[in-house]
Every structure is written in C-alpha cells, then in structure tokens.
Amino acid sequence: MASLVPDVLARSRSVAPPGWSRWLVPPAALAIHLAIGQAYAWSVFKPPLEDSLDLSGTASALPFQLAIVMLGLSAAFGGTLVERNGPRWAMCVSAVCFSSGFLISALGAATGAYWLVVLGYGFVGGIGLGIGYISPVSTLIKWFPDRPGMATGIAIMGFGGGALIASPWSSQLLSAFGTGTGGIARTFLVMGVVYALFMTLGVLLVRVPPEGWEPPGSRPGRPAASGALMTTAQVSARNALRTPQFWCLWVVLCMNVTAGIGILEKAAPMIRDFFSGTSTPVGVTAAAGFVSLLSLANMLGRFVWSSTSDLVGRKNIYRLYLGVGALLYLAIASLGDSSKPLFIVCAAVILSFYGGGFATVPAYLKDLFGTYQVGAIHGRLLTAWSTAGVLGPLIVNAVADARESAGHTGTDLYTTSFYIMISLLVVGFVANELVRPVHSRYHEPPAAPPGDGPGLAAARGTDTEGTPR
Template sequence: MSPPVAPAGWSRWLVPPAALSVHLSIGQAYAWSVFKPPLESALHLSGTQSALPFQLAIVMLGLSAAFGGTLVERNGPRWAMTVALICFSSGFLLSALGAVTEQYWLIVLGYGFVGGTGLGIGYISPVSTLIKWFPDRPGMATGIAIMGFGGGALIASPWSAQMLDSFGTGSSGIALAFLVHGLTYAVFMTLGVLLVRVPRTAAPRGDRPAVPEGVQVSARSAVRTPQFWLLWLVLCMNVTAGIGILEKAAPMITDFFAHTSAPVSASAAAGFVALLSAANMAGRLGWSSASDLIGRKNVYRLYLGVGALMYLLIALFGDDSKALFVLCALVILSFYGGGFATIPAYLKDLFGTYQVGAIHGRLLTAWSTAGVLGPLIVNWIADHQEKAGSQGASLYGLSFDIMIGLLVVGFIANELVRPVHPRHHVTAAKEVADGRREQPA
C-alpha cells in the first residue's frame, strides 16, 4: 500500500489532528485502573491478576512497534492506522465477550494481546510522518500527537466510570462498557485514517526512500550503537517509575488515605486518574516543546532527577497531605508523558530522520519491559505487604524506594549519551548496499 501523498497546498496542520484521533483512542490504556476494582470483585481477582491485561498490552505495544516499525516506514501512516484501528477495536470486543462469559483469559487475550498490538502500531504510526512535516520543531510536533495518548485517559476515565455506574459493576456491566469502547473508538480512529497524508518530499522512490542530508543512521545500524541502548535504559527507567503509579492510581490513592478522617471515594479516585492523565498529556506537549529550546539531555535530567525527588517526598510525607501526594504524582506523570514525547526528537537528533520511525519502534521495547516491571513491582509488593498485615501508605513504601533507585540509574545513563560515531552514518551508496540485506522488522 502506497502512503497517501499530500497534494500541493496541503496544510501540515491537518496532520496533527489525524494523529490525535488515533492517540486519543489508544490512550484509553491509561484508564485501565478504573476497571481493576470491578474486575477484581466480579471475577475474584487479586491486584496482580487484574493488572495482567494492561501489562500484556504494554508488552505487545513495544513488541509490535519494534517488529512493525520498518513496515510502518514502508507502507505509510494510513496502513498503520488501519491496522491499529482493527486490532484495538477488536480487542475490546473480545474483552466484552470474556467479561460476559466470565472467561478472564479472553479479556487478557483481547485487551492485552490483540488490543496491545493495535497500541504499538497506532502509537508509532504518525511519529516519523510528523517529524518530516515539522523538521523545524520536532519536539513540539511529536508532543502534539503523543499528547493525545496521555490525554486519552482524561476522556476514558470519567467516561468508563460513568458507564460502570450506569451499566453496573458486574460482569455484564463491564462487558457492555467494553463493547461501547470498541465501537466508539473504531469510528473515531477512522477519521485519522481518512485524513492523514505524507509530505511530497517524503514519498517513496522505488522500494526505499532517499537518504536525507545530514547525520543519518539506519535502524539496522542504530541498534548496534551504545547511544541506542543508553536511551533504551533512560526510557525504561522513566516509564517504570511513572507507570507504577498510573496502573494502580485509583486503588493507590484510596489505600493511602483509607484510614484517615477523609477517605477517598471511588468517584474521587477516578477523578485522580483523570488528573494524572491531564498531567501526562500536558507534560507530553509542554516538556517536549521545552526540549526544542533547552535540549533533550537537559530535559531528561529534569525528568529523572526531579522525578526521584518527587518519589522521595511521597515516601516521606505523602500520607500526611493529600495535596502533597497529588502534586508530586502529577509532576511525576508530567515527566512520564514528557519522556515519551521527547524520545522521538532525541532519536532524531542522534540518528537523523531517515528511519527514525523504525528506530523508535525498536526503542519502545523499553516500554514493554517497563510495562511489566512497574505494575509488577507495585502490585506484587502491595499484595505481599497486605498479607503481612500492612495497610495504608505502608503498602507502597518499598515500591517507591525502588522507583527512586531506578530513576537514578536512568539519570546516569542519560549523562553517558554522546553523538553517534561517524562509522555508523549512512550514505546513499552504503544504504543501497545494506538495503539488499535488510528485511522488514
């Protein structure tokens, strides 16, 4: 399938809305914690078990992005958005079937495996296209689109909570909510499929695009550089620290203040999830745009260094003040979102635009790893602390100490990033030769 090429006079500002229609939809993943308590009650699951669909979805996001990155580069954003639409919506329909029949494995398969594949392809589908449309402001451009992924839960969290209130929190009510999600997102994502275009200068020539000017590194060569793996570690540590809060946000704030004079209600917990999503979304645009001015390395110093300080404040004083707990969590989630939105521009700075979408896809395996680590650390420790008789904030103290350590590791990795050695740079002649051997990932 050839990507749709923009006609003469096409406005580049039509491309971000196309990307947003997909990212706002697949960003529903960040509202998963709203479904955790009803699923645990209806299907008799532990906190660790109810995290499985989300964890698998994030694993599949990274894997499908890595293996599909080159195909996305070759077939274009419309092909990728179509695949994402089919997989993501089908995942909800399978989950609805699993909920109504009380077959939890179907929810894991549908939301986690099938829907997660749609997450990965949909997530990377507009990135390289936006960078090509906005070479002057790559951080801002990718921030606009990836902002939608963070903002998806801002819509989905209260919407899901309202549906569960209306339909009920039993298995049939959960199933109906999943069904509505799947059908609605299919319609909304279709808008992006119809609207997206690639710039005329980025149209393929033959089987492979021309090599742009400046420093360029192919995806095949990029994974052989220390810079790629240092950024992999940076992203993994930053994501693990953020996703640990996000996946368990609603039950976490409820637990923290359950034994105080002002406990947190279910509706207030859903509101907290929405606030986190707003911070996640704002951070994606705000911090990534700031990186165009202050540099990628400097903004990651902020994400990782100040993020560790925020975790320390929660660990020491979080249960004394709701305002402090919420404020620190919002800052952490803004850094979490900013990290996602800034990484494509960081990759562009180091490796060029030639195959930045495919490189980005491979780097997102860090998200797969973090998607397992973050929820596993927080849920496993909380479950074991609860069995040991702990309650309230003490369920999460050890988890937060671990997150601080991981952020420090990421900070050190960011400090070690240097420009890519010229031996990895691509020339047109070299890439033609390499292209005969390289297969789609």
Template sequence: MGFLDREHSVAGPGWSRWLVPPAALAVHLSIGQIYGYSVFNKPLSRLISGDLKAETGAAGDWSLFQVGLIFSVALFFLGASSAIFGKWVEREGPRKTMFASALLFCGGFFVAALGVRTHQLWLVILGNGVMGGIGLGLGYISPVSTLIKWFPDRPGLATGMAIMGFGGGALIGSPLGTALMARFAGDGTLGVGTTFLIMGAVYLLFMLFGAFLIRVPAEGWKPAGWTPKVNAAGGMISNHNVLVDQAFRTPQFWLLFAVLFLNVTAGIGVLGQASVMVQEMFSDRVLGTGNGVTAAAAAGFVGLLSIFNMAGRFFWSSTSDRIGRKPTYMIFFALGAVLYFLIPQFGRMGSLPLFVAGFCVILSMYGGGFATIPAYLRDMFGTINVGAIHGRLLLAWSAAAIVGPTLLNGFRDRQIAAGVPAAQAYSTVMYIMAALLVVGFIANLLVRPVASRYWAESPQSRPQAADD
C-alpha cells in the first residue's frame, strides 16, 4: 500500500499538470451524485407496498421524512469529515485520500443495498449517510488542494473545473439511477437494491482511476515562465503561508466563514424548494389562465437551475482569476441582494421569464461561491495547508444546509398558516435572503490581508508542520 503514499505520487519531469483536472473530475462527478439522491426517495418509501403510484406507503414503509434524513446526514458528515481530516489530507496526499474516499463512498452504496434488502433504515443511513458522507468530505477537498498547488497562476480556473464536476454529478447520477431502477424494478426492492450495487461498482472504478492518475508537484515546482506577483490584487494575494491552526485564529477565516455561510444559505433553500415555489407562484389560479406551471415544467426549471449551478462554478471562478476573489464576491452579494428583492415583484407581475432568469443568475452565483472560495483561501493563507483550511471552512456549508431550508420552509408555512396565499408566502423569505446577502457584502468588504504574526516561519514549510 506504499504506492498510495505522498512520496510515491510526486510527478516526474515532463508530467503534464493538465492530467490533474481529469483525475479530479473523476472523483467529483462521482461524489456529486449526492445532489441527485432524491430520485431514490419515493422508491425507498414504497419498498413494502411496491406501489409508486400510491399516495401513501403500506404499514411499515418508511416515510419521506425518514428517507430525507439520508441526504441530511450525508451533508453533515461531508462538512464534519472535511474539518476533522483536513490535516490528514494534507499530510498523506491526494492519492491515499481519494482512495479512502472511493472505498467509503462506494462501500456506502453496498451497505445501503443490504439495508434496502433487509429493510433496515439504519443500515441505509450508515451506508449512504455516514460512510458516504465521510467519503464525500475526503473526496471533495483532496483534489481541490492539489489543483491549487498545480495551478498557482490560475487557481480559480483549476478549482472551478473540479467543483463544476461536483455540481454536475446529479446530471449523471439522476438519470443513471432512474434508468437502473426501471431496468431492475422486479428485484423485490423496486430496483433500488440492485441499482445501489451497480452504481457503487461503477463509481468505484471511476474514483480509483482518479486516485491512481493524480500526482503532486515536486518541491519547488512552478509553471514555466510564471513568477509570483508581489502584492498582487492590491495586496490581497499573499506570498506567505499560514498553518491551519493559525488560520483558524485569524479574523479573515471567520469573515470568509460568514461569506460562504451567507452565500450558501441564500441559495440552498431555494434549490431544495424550486419546483414547489415556481408552481405555487405561477399556478393557473394565480395567473387567471390555463397556462400555469405544470409539474413537468417545474422539473425542467429545476434541471435548468442545476445547469446554471454547475456552469457558474466554472464561469465565476475563472472570472475571479481576472478581477480578483474579493470583487467577485462583491458581485455575488450585491447582485444577489437586488435579485432576491425583485423576485416577489416578478411574481406579482406574472413574469415567468424574469423569475426564471433571476433564479438562474442566483444559482450560478451559489455554485460560483463554492468554486471561488478555495482560491480565496489560497490568496489569504498560501498553499501549504489550504486543503485543511478549506476543510474547516466547509462547516459553513453544513450549517447553511440546515439554516437555509429551515428558514425558507418555516416562514412559508407560517405565512400560509396566517392565511397568506401560497403565491405570496415567499415574499418575506426573499426579503430576508436579500438582507442576509447585504450582511455578506459587509463581511466580504472587511476582509484584509492576513497580518504577518500569523505567517509560518518559512514559506517552504512542509505540510507535516500542520501537526506542530
């Protein structure tokens, strides 16, 4: 197993750094399947009845709320494992980390398949939730850290390529899962058990390909002809390194924590309720016509948002290489706040094109925030511990995954309980989201270069220094 060690994955002379993005994509496209996990929710809640058309399941069937815990647990462990194992990722290198991610994420499918066969929900949660979630966290941060080291001249472009894959994982995972369940519907589990086994095996092959292809640059390597710019971007790009424990004590870390938390909170709640929202705000009754948004059209809207979520990760992170990370987030928060304020107006106007366009831009910036934050961290803290720092910062994602949907659903339900029509129940939430983005704008405005007292003693310190 020494083949997996960092020292055995150092690139030799002439090795092309452009082989790293495909290795990262092989992992991120696989673990990005979690965004498409909802295709399993209804079949999992009908395993005993075996009737997907029934309004409710049979006695003993799991509820949709219980099945929904799988996704929530997976996202929680994504953030938690990223924070806990960040130092280990930096010390051991991407190959061992991606290998561990493959075993955990894909092994989780095999455990979940056993849970489906025996109808034990705790086994499904253990497999796809706990094991899969830890695999998600390890697989998410390890290639990102490596890409930043290989592309110091274009860190936004590099991380955008990988994290775009995570956002697009559902575009592969959802139709694949649906097609496999339809093919094996007669296996006694509505095809879910067999689908889990096949998807686990397929993703394992892809993730192992990425793990064995990945390389780390040799000590002192830099792109040909590239020279680090001193005081680049007005001093916002540092040529010094900060170790993860020191970074955790800086105001910059917590300001960026707030930046990511607020950007994700504003987007993730909408992403989870987009289908219901567009149907309620543009129903036949609201529009007074027979041209209201149908369930099929709403599904197309969700798919469109997913495309913009994915494309925004590449577009905005690449843009940040040209205009800087701080200005990019200024655009996210300023434009996002304006659009959230205008969304209720679009609804009252009955303008579906403006409504759709507004949310497409919002979701592109939601995805762009994920892809730009690793490069922002690299600018602030250097490259030596950027993976570990990124891992800790992802706790903001875990928190936002709880706050965003709770905020949106809670206010909507209270408004409807108070007699507010469903089409108007989202207005208050949209204004709150706009206010949150204003707070995010202020937090980003306050980010300054890291003080010299937090710098590591030597810019060339080894990753093992993170344990000092």
C-alpha cells in the first residue's frame, strides 16, 4: 500500500482523459483555496486564546505570523517539487499539513500547551498554506493559456473569500462548544476534519492537460493571446531568479501588498479614529461592517481585476494598482476625515487592488517566463508577500504608536504612514515600468518542450533547472 500512494498521486495518473472539461479545474483549485483562506480569520481565535491561556495580544498573533512566514518559505522552497510531482501530489500535501495543523492545535488547546498551537497552526499548517497556495497555479495557466488572469483569479479569489466562510463558522463553533480551552480544542478538531474532507475533493478532481493540448478555437502551437511581454519561450525557476524582470516583479508585489495590508490590518480602529472627532463617530458594529466590506473588496478584486488584465495587459493593470492606489491614499490622507463615503470607497478600491495584485501576478509570470516552471517561480516570488506581511503592519502600527505617544489623535495617527505608503507605491510603479521581455540567453533549449514540466525533462535526462545558454 505504501508504494501505491505515490503512484496514485503521480502526475501521470492525473492526465485528463479525452473530452475532459477544463472548467472542472477551477472548482478543484477553489476547494484548496477556500480552505486555506481560513488564515485571514485567525483573529476570531485571538480573544478566547488570550482569555483562556492568559496570553498577550502579541503572543496570540504568533500562530498567524508564523503561518504567513511558512507560507512564503514553503512556497519558495517547495515550488520546484510542486512542479515536478504535479498538482494532485501538492494538493494532497497541503490538505494533510493544513488539517494536521488544526489537529495539533486542538491537542495544544486541550492540554494548555500553547507551543503546540503555534507549532500546529503556524509551522505545520503554514506549510500547508504555502504548498496549497501555489499548487493549482501552473495547472490553471496550462488549461487556460487564453485567459490565465481569469483562471488564476478564480482560484486566488477563494483565498480572499475563505475568511468570509471561516469567520462566522468559527464564531458559531466557539459559541456552541464554549470559549474555554476545551471549546477551542473541539473547534480546532472539527475544523481540521471538515477541511481535510473538503480539500480532498480538490485532490480527487484536479487533472493536468495531455501533452500538446490546445484550448478550443486556438491554433495549435501558437499562443492564444499576444502582447509585447508575452513569450512562447520557457524559463526555468533557477534562471528566472537571475533576471531583472523577476526582481522588478518582486518589488512590485511587495509594494502593492504592503500598501494594502497596511489598511487591512488596522481597518476597524482606523475608521473609528478617523471619525472620532466628528459629529457622526463610527461605532464598533459599523467598524466590523467596514472590515467585512474590505474583505469582500479584497475577494472580488482578485477575480475582476485579474480577468481585466487578460484584456488590457498585465503591465497596464499594475499601473492601475500602483498609480491609482497612490492617488487614493493621497485622497484619504488629505480629505478622508471630511467624508465617510470617500474614505470607505477609497479604502475598498485599495483593497481590491491588493487582492487583484495577488491574482494577476501568476499570469504576469507566465507572460514573461512561460509555463515550464511557473509554479516554482511563483513560489519564490511569494517571499515578497512574507516581507510585506511584516513591513505593512509594522509601518502603520509603529507610526500610530509614535504619534499617539506624542499626544496626537484621530487622522494624525495615520497621515504619516499614508504618505509612506504613497512613496512605496511610487517605487512599485517605477519597478513595473522597468519590466521588459526576458533576454533569450535565459530561455530553455528547444529540447525542453513547453508545458512538460520538470518531471518529463528529468525523465529525458535533461537538467530540470536549466542554465543560460
């Protein structure tokens, strides 16, 4: 039986049969991303953990922070394995790690051993986050070469929307089981089992296209779309790191995420502070509604903007994210406290750009580097997310704390950090303008067929990482 498991999960066993509908692949990806998107709902567990285990706010954030760090690291270092072994293997590893993280956390909560919660949810579950996040990307792009932005947008929309499901569900479970250590443990246990079953649907459903497959209506051997940055050549993950294009995109993603997460992380206290001195202050319930609105904008932006990028081009859509995003931050900093609708609309659009940036970047990578090892390249690029996940909240919180210590209140707590965000978005805008087609010296030799992936290259005795000619 032990020898059967790798065979069942092998790429060769998941090749789609004739007549297979490519529209079944996005639901398989959603089964993974809707589950791992639960990470955005970790804040639901913070208050009960703090009360039952006598933790500080900083300590209760450790599992989430470690999970995001592990997401970036596992995506970066596991990307090549994901490409080599295929999406079914990757989704299975993600499901096992993510659900096991909840089970380990349940044991930690039941025994009062908080380090087990950190280990389970943060370390083990974080590995599941990273592998799961990149697992469907390469497959979706190969199934939808004519609409890569739309395809990856559907899946990555699930990651943004996972919290919309997980947050009320977690609250209901805690209400039913209780908010003590026993109730938290049972909640973790139920979530671990249910997520394991739900993610298994994706594992069973996913398929890879057969060699030489072309989307309906396309001309064999020719790209389904054209553009100055689109290529029919292939670049390995190792070579991609040697190109200036990769590092320009790393800066673009890091700056866009830093700007978005700066609002997302302090959304509720921010809107209350902004209007605390006005005749219509914002209450706790309204602030919570604002957070839900931002989550919805984050989710919808992943699909809407990434799909739009198929029509206008990836470089143009990032001009929108970064250029218009900077102007929206300027509007909030200058006029935000004068109008609630203005503040809410600007913040929602910024968060839609934040989500859209995540969903569009795999298609941008495909345009520049081809499909050969795009999943591995995407994994390495996600280290920008890990960096931004620390940088964004650090900027906003540090500036707000310093301004509060100096006696400032209301909008004065955030104005400086907003101008910092504007500067970062300008840096990202310039990096996007510097993106050019990848030089041919980084291309794979013609002997490595497009879309085969590293597994087939290895079977032919070629170097799966490649070197510049």
